Amino acid sequence: MITRRFAIQATAGLVATGPAFAADRVVKVGLDLSFTGADATDATRTANGGILAFEEANSGHEVPGIIFQLQKYDDGSATAGQYDPAQAATNARRMVSDRAIVAALGPQMSGAGKAMAPILSAGNLAIVTPVATNPDITDPKFAALYRPAGRAIFFRTVATDAYQGPNMANYLAQALKVNSVYVLDDSGAYGVGLADAFQKQAGRIGVRLLGRDRLDPKAADYAAVLTKIRSLDPQALYYGGVAQAAVKLAKQAYEIIPNVIKAGGDGVQSADLLAGAGFPAVEGWYATIAAAHVTGDPKLAAFSQRYLERFRLQPDDYAVTCYVGARVIIQAVKDLLAQHREITRDAMRDAIQGVQLPDSLLGPIAFDANGDLRNQVISVFQIRKDPTRPLDSPNDQYHYVGVAPAA
Numbered sequence: 001m002i003t004r005r006f007a008i009q010a011t012a013g014l015v016a017t018g019p020a021f022a023a024d025r026v027v028k029v030g031l032d033l034s035f036t037g038a039d040a041t042d043a044t045r046t047a048n049g050g051i052l053a054f055e056e057a058n059s060g061h062e063v064p065g066i067i068f069q070l071q072k073y074d075d076g077s078a079t080a081g082q083y084d085p086a087q088a089a090t091n092a093r094r095m096v097s098d099r100a101i102v103a104a105l106g107p108q109m110s111g112a113g114k115a116m117a118p119i120l121s122a123g124n125l126a127i128v129t130p131v132a133t134n135p136d137i138t139d140p141k142f143a144a145l146y147r148p149a150g151r152a153i154f155f156r157t158v159a160t161d162a163y164q165g166p167n168m169a170n171y172l173a174q175a176l177k178v179n180s181v182y183v184l185d186d187s188g189a190y191g192v193g194l195a196d197a198f199q200k201q202a203g204r205i206g207v208r209l210l211g212r213d214r215l216d217p218k219a220a221d222y223a224a225v226l227t228k229i230r231s232l233d234p235q236a237l238y239y240g241g242v243a244q245a246a247v248k249l250a251k252q253a254y255e256i257i258p259n260v261i262k263a264g265g266d267g268v269q270s271a272d273l274l275a276g277a278g279f280p281a282v283e284g285w286y287a288t289i290a291a292a293h294v295t296g297d298p299k300l301a302a303f304s305q306r307y308l309e310r311f312r313l314q315p316d317d318y319a320v321t322c323y324v325g326a327r328v329i330i331q332a333v334k335d336l337l338a339q340h341r342e343i344t345r346d347a348m349r350d351a352i353q354g355v356q357l358p359d360s361l362l363g364p365i366a367f368d369a370n371g372d373l374r375n376q377v378i379s380v381f382q383i384r385k386d387p388t389r390p391l392d393s394p395n396d397q398y399h400y401v402g403v404a405p406a407a
Contacts, residue, residue, distance in 0.1 A: 024067040030095040032106035034083040036076030038244035041271040048311045049319035050105050053326035075112045082244040088112035096123030103329050103348045110134030110190035117146040126349040128155045130322035133290045134193045135160040138370040152371040157321045159290040159376040165197030166407035167378040180208040182234040186217045186241025194265045195240030210234045217245040226256040242267035247276035254281040275392040285383045293379040293400050314395045324360045378404040
């Protein structure tokens, strides 16, 4: 029971989510993203979506007698310079050991997700990711590795790279008439998986692969591989990975292969890339996100205004997927209370599996038996400089091109 006027103070990793009153029961939710390192800006923008959803539920007394409390975890480290799988595993163990946590939101990176999933499975703690897209985590073929306890515990409000990579291959071939490509990845779980999926589909549709290399995200110089790529004269370069390597790649690619079409996944749809590489290096890059593009939709104007007023930032699409992920957890609690069931980890896992949100900000939300979103949409953007707007704002500098053709 909560007997203090406010359930949470903004200290020690706890995120304030609104007032609580006597007799309110706390439902504690873990929040894990990469708040340290190359993707920190995007982590904050994404996390804000979830924070807003829980704050609104609390302040509006949406679930009578329930106050939601977020426990924040950072899986980034200064040593890694980005997400750190070892830290992600530590965070998962901390979540599991805190018996008050009945569900979680995150992570941001698939490498973190791979480290966390088996631990969360053993602890029967369901997590809803608004960003992590590697398909292996939810693939039944890898169930023994990522869900050893048997039941699905890793749910997504985004599509997977089984769609993101192949659909972008289709876009390059169909919309941009690309017939040759060189592929790079950053050696991480997300980057390798995304590049693999892209490469496989490119081969299927007749796009010639001129080579494939793996970048060390901590290396300072990619000139050797870029000079090799220049000698092969591909029409396009496809990069699977996140901002740490992407910032350096964009800068050096602009100098060495300026006329090659450059593309990547949601790892390069990033405020951190815009700020780190800057214009003119990032000009013209294509990027996908593993969700529908909704932030420009007039139907989201009220949400965008609330988000702006609360955080003094414009939301991006992954702020929306995080908001919806939080709404999934809120709905699961509502469903359990309606069924007069206790709010336990076991019950929450079952409830999340069965959540139906027909009218979420992303449209209909429902999960398949493995935790994947049933509605798989890949959106394409291109960076085009708008000098009248903030140069590090994804909303202003990434211009929506359309939905990538399905593989």
